[in-house]
Amino acid sequence: MDASFWILQFLNAVQFSMLLFLLSIGLTVIFGLLHFINLAHGALYMLGAYIGISAAAATGSFWAALILAPLAVMLIGAVLYFTLIDRLRGAGPMNQVLVTFGLIFVFLDLVRMGWGDVALGLSAPPSLAGTSEILGVKYPAYRLFIIALGLVIMAGLWITLARTQIGAMIRASVENGAMAATLGINVGRLFFIVFCLGCVLAGLAGVVAAPVTSATTGMGISILIPTLIVVVIGGLGSLQGAIAGSLIVGFIETFGAVLLPGFAAVLAYILLAAILVLRPQGLLPARGH
Amino acid sequence: MKPKIFSLALAAAAGIGLAAPAAAETKVGLLLPYSGTYAALGNEITDGFNLALELAGRSGEFDIVREDTEVKPPVGLAKARKLVLEDEVDVIVGIVSSGVLGAVRDFIDGAQVPLIVANAGNDNATGDACSAYITRVSFSNGQVNRPMGTWLAGQGVKKVYTLAPDYAAGRQMIEAFTETYTAAGGEIVGGEYTPFGQTSDFGPYLANAKASGADAIYTFYAGGEAISFVKQYGSFGKELPLYGSGFLTSPLYVAAEGDAAVGVITSLHYVPTLDTPENKAFVEAFGAAYDRVPSEYAVHGYDAGMSLMAAIDSGASDRETIAAALPKVKYVGPRGPLEIDPATNNIVQNIYIYETVKDGDGLTQKVVGTVEAVRDAPKGCNLR
Numbered sequence: 185m186d187a188s189f190w191i192l193q194f195l196n197a198v199q200f201s202m203l204l205f206l207l208s209i210g211l212t213v214i215f216g217l218l219h220f221i222n223l224a225h226g227a228l229y230m231l232g233a234y235i236g237i238s239a240a241a242a243t244g245s246f247w248a249a250l251i252l253a254p255l256a257v258m259l260i261g262a263v264l265y266f267t268l269i270d271r272l273r274g275a276g277p278m279n280q281v282l283v284t285f286g287l288i289f290v291f292l293d294l295v296r297m298g299w300g301d302v303a304l305g306l307s308a309p310p311s312l313a314g315t316s317e318i319l320g321v322k323y324p325a326y327r328l329f330i331i332a333l334g335l336v337i338m339a340g341l342w343i344t345l346a347r348t349q350i351g352a353m354i355r356a357s358v359e360n361g362a363m364a365a366t367l368g369i370n371v372g373r374l375f376f377i378v379f380c381l382g383c384v385l386a387g388l389a390g391v392v393a394a395p396v397t398s399a400t401t402g403m404g405i406s407i408l409i410p411t412l413i414v415v416v417i418g419g420l421g422s423l424q425g426a427i428a429g430s431l432i433v434g435f436i437e438t439f440g441a442v443l444l445p446g447f448a449a450v451l452a453y454i455l456l457a458a459i460l461v462l463r464p465q466g467l468l469p470a471r472g473h
Numbered sequence: 474m475k476p477k478i479f480s481l482a483l484a485a486a487a488g489i490g491l492a493a494p495a496a497a498e499t500k501v502g503l504l505l506p507y508s509g510t511y512a513a514l515g516n517e518i519t520d521g522f523n524l525a526l527e528l529a530g531r532s533g534e535f536d537i538v539r540e541d542t543e544v545k546p547p548v549g550l551a552k553a554r555k556l557v558l559e560d561e562v563d564v565i566v567g568i569v570s571s572g573v574l575g576a577v578r579d580f581i582d583g584a585q586v587p588l589i590v591a592n593a594g595n596d597n598a599t600g601d602a603c604s605a606y607i608t609r610v611s612f613s614n615g616q617v618n619r620p621m622g623t624w625l626a627g628q629g630v631k632k633v634y635t636l637a638p639d640y641a642a643g644r645q646m647i648e649a650f651t652e653t654y655t656a657a658g659g660e661i662v663g664g665e666y667t668p669f670g671q672t673s674d675f676g677p678y679l680a681n682a683k684a685s686g687a688d689a690i691y692t693f694y695a696g697g698e699a700i701s702f703v704k705q706y707g708s709f710g711k712e713l714p715l716y717g718s719g720f721l722t723s724p725l726y727v728a729a730e731g732d733a734a735v736g737v738i739t740s741l742h743y744v745p746t747l748d749t750p751e752n753k754a755f756v757e758a759f760g761a762a763y764d765r766v767p768s769e770y771a772v773h774g775y776d777a778g779m780s781l782m783a784a785i786d787s788g789a790s791d792r793e794t795i796a797a798a799l800p801k802v803k804y805v806g807p808r809g810p811l812e813i814d815p816a817t818n819n820i821v822q823n824i825y826i827y828e829t830v831k832d833g834d835g836l837t838q839k840v841v842g843t844v845e846a847v848r849d850a851p852k853g854c855n856l857r
Contacts, residue, residue, distance in 0.1 A: 189684045196676035203674075291774070301513035303697040305704060305729030315710045324708035396708075397673050397699035398729060400508055406670065441667075442675040449639075449668035 188321045194441050195318070197325045199335055201434025202334025203393055207407060209341065209426045210385035210416040215280075216358050216421025216470045217378045220269065221277055223408060225386050227291035230404035232257050232390020234299050237306045250391050257387025258380050290415040292401050301401065306394035310416035326395055335391060337385075341423055354378065357472055358421065413456050419466025426456050428468050483604040500536045502556035504549065504567040505591075506579075507541040510670075510696065512721060512828045514770050515541075517725060518591050520763055522566060528758055529782060537649035544569065553577040557584050564589065564795050566777045569630075571595035571641050581606055582800025587796035589781060591773040596645050599819035601853035608799040608818045609809075610780050611773040612742045613849050614645035617718050618693070619822040620844035621740040621783060622653030625691070625716055630835060634687035634713075635664030636678055644667065646693040646718050654691075662687045672698070675705045683712055688811075692717040700729045707733020722829045725768035727836050729754075734829045734836060743808040744827045745837045755807035767807075776806050780813070800856070814848055817857045821848045 211225045236253035240246050264287070272280050307313070308326040315322040345351040356364040356372050365371045390399075397403070410433065417427025433452050440451040459466065503522065505515035519539070525533045538560045542549035542699045549568070559578075566589045574593040575795050582604040588600065591611040594617070599609055625633070631653065637643035643666060651661055663685035665678055667774045672678075673832070685850045690713050694702045699721050706715055711733075718740025720735050745756055745766050755775065759767040767775075784798035803812035809823040826842035 189680060192680045193677055196674065196680065199676070200674045296508075296512070301516060302702050303513070303729060305700050305726075306733060308708070315708075322710055324705075324710075326708060332643075396702070396705065397702070398697045398726075399699040400510070401512075402697070409671075430514075438674070438677045441665075442681060445665045446679075449671055469800050473710050 191319045191322065192322050193438060195321070195323050195327070195331070197435045197438035199269075199330050199434045200438055202331050203389070204410060204414050204434050205334050205426060205430035206337065206385060206389040206392060208411045208418075208430060209337070209423070210382035210389070212415050212418070212421055212426045213341075213385070213423070214245055214379055214382040215415070218269075218273065218353060218375050221271065221280050221284065222269070222382070223281060224264070224287035224291070224413070225284075225382070226385055226408040227288045228257050228261060228386035228404075228443070229390045229393075229407055230295060230399070230401070231291060231392045232387030233306070233399040233403065234304070234390075235387070236391030236394055240306055246307070246395075249306075250346055250388070252383040253391045256388035257390070258383045260381055261383025262376075264455050265376060269379065288404055294402060296401050299399075304399045306391075306399070308395040311371075330392060330396070337388075338423075338427060345423060346397055348389060350374075350377075367393075373437035410452070413452050415455060416466060417459050419469030421466055421470030425468040425470070429466070432467075479821060482554040487644055498534060498536045499564065499781075499790075500560065500562045500623065501781070502539065502553075502560060502562035502565045502567075503537060503566050504542055504552055504556060506540070506544040506569050507539070509544040513696075513725065514569045514592060515567075517768055518567065518569070518774035519829055521759070521767065522591070522778045523774075524759060524762055524771075525778025525782070527762070527774045531782060536783075541566070542570070542573050544564060544573065546570075546572045549573035550576045550580060553580055557586050560795045561579040561802070562586070563790075563792055564781060566774075566781065567591050568593045569779075570597070570600070574598050574846045575602075578602055578604065578607065585796070586792050587799060589777045592770060593740035594645075595641060596649075596849070598848060599814075599817040599854060600851070603719045603817055603819075603854035603856060605818070606796050607855055608780070608796075608813055610776045610813075610820050611730040612769075612822070613819055614642055615649035616819070616822075616847050616849050617740060617742060617824060618646045618649040619653045620690075620847055621716065621826065622650045622655075623691070624653055624655030624658065624740070624842055624844070625828055627747075628644075630659065630685045630689050630714075630716075630771075632660050632662045633691045633716075634662055634682040634685045634691050635691045636675075636682065636702075637666055638669040638672070638695040639666035640669045643693055646739060647691070650691055650718075673701065675702050676709070679709050679712075686843075688713070689711060689714045692721060695720040695723070696726065699723070701746050702725055703737065703844065704732040704733045707731075711736070719769070719825075719827065722838075723768050724766050724838070727829060731836075732831075736828065738826065738841065740824050740826045740844075741769055742822050742824055743772045744825045744840055745825075747809065747825070747836045747840065749805075749807075751805055751809075752807040774806050776808070778812065779804065804827070810846070816851050817849060817854045818848050818856060821846055823847065 196349040235256045240249035251353040312325040316325045384468030414429035440448040507515045540552035562618045564587045569592040571593045588607045592611045627731035637647045715737045717739045719739040780802040783802045787798045789795040799831040800813045800815045811822045824847045826843045827838045828842045830839045
């Protein structure tokens with residue numbers, strides 16, 4: 185086990201963290217602003233993968249799919265927002281969880297009807313198909329692309345929230361929605377924009393993950409567990425929380441598989457339980473909660 | 474061509490001759506997953522089963538009731554009870570998951586209803602938990618993997634790292650391979666059972682395999698996990714040769730794995746490119762009916778239909794006689810010669826070692842070795 189082995193595993197951990205970040209950031213942003221637990225996020229992730237596969241097949245280009253699929257998922261999300269989500273805003277968390285969990289099964293069956301039961305794959309674009317030399321090790325180029333994309337989105341969201349006017353409006357609405365509305369911020373429209381952004385991120389995560397894993401009808405449900413672990417560990421509703429949670433879970437899962445393979449499956453759950461007991465609000469929760 | 478047409482005509486005539494007096498319908502319960510993780514397998518097996526009856530022109534003789542196990546053992550058991558007690562079926566065909574098979578085993582045995590297992594490979598079902606009412610026409614986990622251990626050691630591959638999902642099938646497949654591979658002089662230098670259905674990143678395990686100093690990786694994964702594993706193996710530059718149980722590169726989903734699957738060598742009891750008249754006719758008929766290449770799962774369904782018809786042709790008509798007739802079934806099917814071992818009620822069949830190769834834009838299977846008539850040791854079962 186030389187240095188290159190540990191560099192390789194470090195890159196694996198960062199790559200997995202970025203995938204988890206892309207998945208959990210949409211969920212946590214929507215919760216932070218709307219106080220809405222959108223379990224259908226997993227279904228939107230699944231739709232991103234399937235629509236991405238069809239878009240790539242139709243256009244012959246992965247890059248076209250990378251743009252088209254998140255936009256299509258955003259449209260589906262917008263329809264959901266006006267038909268269901270908006271009405272459920274004041275209905276309490278139990279109703280929200282039940283309805284959005286039910287949506288997972290609705291979308292699962294729609295995907296089965298549209299794409300069938302056989303698991304599908306998406307090829308990485310030819311320019312990223314091989315391996316690249318980095319830090320003295322050969323590493324899949326597509327995985328480096330995931331790391332880069334994750335960092336870009338992280339930075340983009342950070343700058344938007346911290347440095348732009350809309351970012352300031354979002355922060356104000358998260359901390360005190362009533363006061364923000366009194367000051368003239370159209371909180372309703374802001375909510376809609378943020379919800380759409382969350383859907384775009386879910387769809388993007390679906391397309392980006394498809395060349396690494398496979399698209400199956402069960403992916404929307406199975407991804408919810410790691411995503412919720414990330415959100416709970418990091419703290420609901422904050423960007424910093426999602427970043428911290430993804431890195432912690434990504435590194436624990438990867439190095440758990442390397443050092444304690446027999447416990448790889450339970451390490452993240454042990455941490456989850458410890459966080460819930462010792463710091464139930466998470467490590468870096470949004471202010472105002 | 475002439476003799477073939479003649480024999481087909483003869484077979485058809487014989488079929489009509491037998492079908493006409495046997496007006497009594499046989500009631501069949503198809504107990505398969507039609508939703509959940511393995512829905513694709515349930516549909517593939519159903520298509521194969523229906524094709525067998527249609528090609529024989531005998532669909533009218535069978536009254537088929539479908540039930541969805543949802544791949545959940547308690548649901549599977551409830552549906553088995555429903556088929557036996559409410560629908561009063563003569564025979565049950567199906568079961569994809571070894572877990573569901575374990576759940577229905579005692580009920581089937583006690584109710585004395587014949588069950589033709591059309592997938593689930595759990596070694597115990599035809600080992601220490603065998604039953605005179607359970608006949609398997611698919612495969613057993615050990616049967617598919619044992620020949621590969623001997624073959625791989627014979628190829629000069631000396632050190633292997635193993636990987637499989639952490640559940641009964643994964644463990645049985647790796648243990649069977651390990652047994653024959655080490656007996657033939659090979660060495661297992663390391664291995665891991667990955668959390669079943671929870672592992673989306675195989676990168677850490679692939680790096681472990683490389684660091685172990687192994688010459689090759691031996692693995693079993695199926696369905697979505699197989700696609701993820703093979704694609705990630707490919708993305709890391711295929712640093713070690715990859716061998717495994719043939720479900721890894723099943724024709725059902727090998728297209729989704731793409732070029733990453735090229736060069737992977739695995740063993741299985743059926744390969745759609747087998748060059749025999751029986752298989753060519755089957756592949757053609759399956760393609761004409763469903764417009765795709767049949768997988769091993771389709772063949773399980775097809776052979777379940779074939780062996781049920783063979784049992785009925787030998788004079789069986791109710792639960793007891795069908796159960797007694799099934800172990801005597803023997804014929805040449807798409808996968809080659811097959812028979813049921815009366816000692817265990819498990820199938821005896823050829824195991825094919827095949828390489829996934831490029832074929833134009835797509836992928837196909839090239840058979841590189843055949844181990845004939847592989848029979849499982851009784852392992853605590855004696856039905857004879």
